[in-house]
Amino acid sequence: MxxxxxxxxxxxxxxxxxxxxxxxxxxxxxxxxxxxxxxxxxxxxxxxxxxxxxxxxxxxxxxxxxxxxxxxxxxxxxxxxxxxxxxxxxxxxxxxxxxxxxxxxxxxxxxLVELKLFSNSISGNIPNDIGNLVNLRTLELYNNDLYGAIPNSIGNLVNLEKLMLSSNLLIGTLPTSISNMESLKVLSVFDNNLFGTIPSSIAQLTELEELVLSNNAFYGNLPGVLVELKELKTLLLSNNQFKGNYAVLKEVLPNIVDFDLDEVNLKGALATLDTEEED
CATH class of the missing domain: 3.80.10.10 (Ribonuclease Inhibitor)
Structure with missing residues (x-):
């Protein structure tokens, strides 16, 4: 027993x-x-x-x-x-x-609050319905083989603080819906095949501390409202086709520590900033 x-x-x-x-x-x-x-x-x-x-x-x-x-x-x-x-x-x-x-x-x-899949060999598209993950605060997919466009639904991630998509094979423009993510502190998309102008609505990202756009095919004038991003500590724009001279940005944005422009953009006055988007 x-x-x-x-x-x-x-x-x-x-x-x-x-x-x-x-x-x-x-x-x-x-x-x-x-x-x-x-x-x-x-x-x-x-x-x-x-x-x-x-x-x-x-x-x-x-x-x-x-x-x-x-x-x-x-x-x-x-x-x-x-x-x-x-x-x-x-x-x-x-x-x-x-x-x-x-x-x-x-x-x-x-x-999901944190999705960190960076430094793998993940391919394919970012799912069109990625915006369903409304509780995400961190989305780190950089250093993979993702291709296609950044879905518009990404703007539904209104709690997101870090969006890191760098070093992939992404194409298309930067979705204007990104401006909905007003809690965003880090936006990093460098080393992709993105193109187009930077939407002036980016000024709504008032918490932004890092804006990293280098090594893409963005073009046109930067929106003048960029000067409203007072929390910026890192602004990396080199190896694109931006027009105008933006060296004065470093003086106007008080917290800038990391600042990177092409040589052609290093001289001139802030007046060259353009508030209108180009086609």
Whole structure:
């Protein structure tokens, strides 16, 4: 009888250990493990042990709320089932070897606050419905192989503070909807194939501290309202086709520390700034 009680006790302990997250969540995690060659991760998971022991996970109230597997040797594609992690707030898979497109289902992960997938080999388009992730404060997709245009829906991310899309293969113009993101502090799109003029509505980003547009094909005059971005500390504009001389910007914007222009734009007066957008 005593032996039976002990056996039942261990069974209950085992059940409660694995019941820390739902079966759907556990399956999504196992799918991630299998799709990215989990056996070869730097810090791998023992699938026979409770989910609570798996490296890089944060679990609260029986839900996975954070995954941090940066620098962990993930190699493969992200599975569609990752969206079954309904309460996930942080997904950090930076500095790995993830390939393929972003899962279409990812835009349903509305609890996400931080999405960090930079320094991988992710290709395809930024999902058109990326704007569904309305709780995002950080979106870092730089140093991948993403192509296509930046979706207009990105302007729906009104809580976003960091938008970092640099070093991809993106084309098209800078969406005017970006001006809706009035909490934005960092806007970095350097080293892409973006073109067109800079919309004057960028002046609405009054919290902006970093504006990095270098190494694209932007052209025309900078909007005069740029001088309203008083919080700017970093302004990098070189290797574009901007017209006019903007050296005085450094004097007008009081907090500028990092400032980079083409040589042709380094002389002259601020009066060359143009408030109108060009076609």
């Amino acid at each position: 005593k032996t039976l009680k002990i056996t039942l006790l261990f069974c209950l302990i085992s059940v409660f250990s694995f019941a820390q997250v739902s079966q759907n969540q556990r399956t999504a995690l196992v799918d991630l493990y299998n799709a990215t060659n989990g056996d070869a991760w730097v810090n791998t998971w023992d699938l026979e042990k409770p989910v609570s022991t798996w490296y890089g996970l944060t679990i609260e109230d029986d839900s996975v709320v954070a995954i941090n597997l940066s620098f962990n040797g993930l190699n493969g594609n992200l599975p569609e089932s990752i969206s079954n992690l309904k309460k996930l707030e942080v997904l950090d898979l930076a500095f790995n070897k993830i390939e393929g497109s972003l899962p279409k289902s990812m835009v349903s992960m509305v609890s």
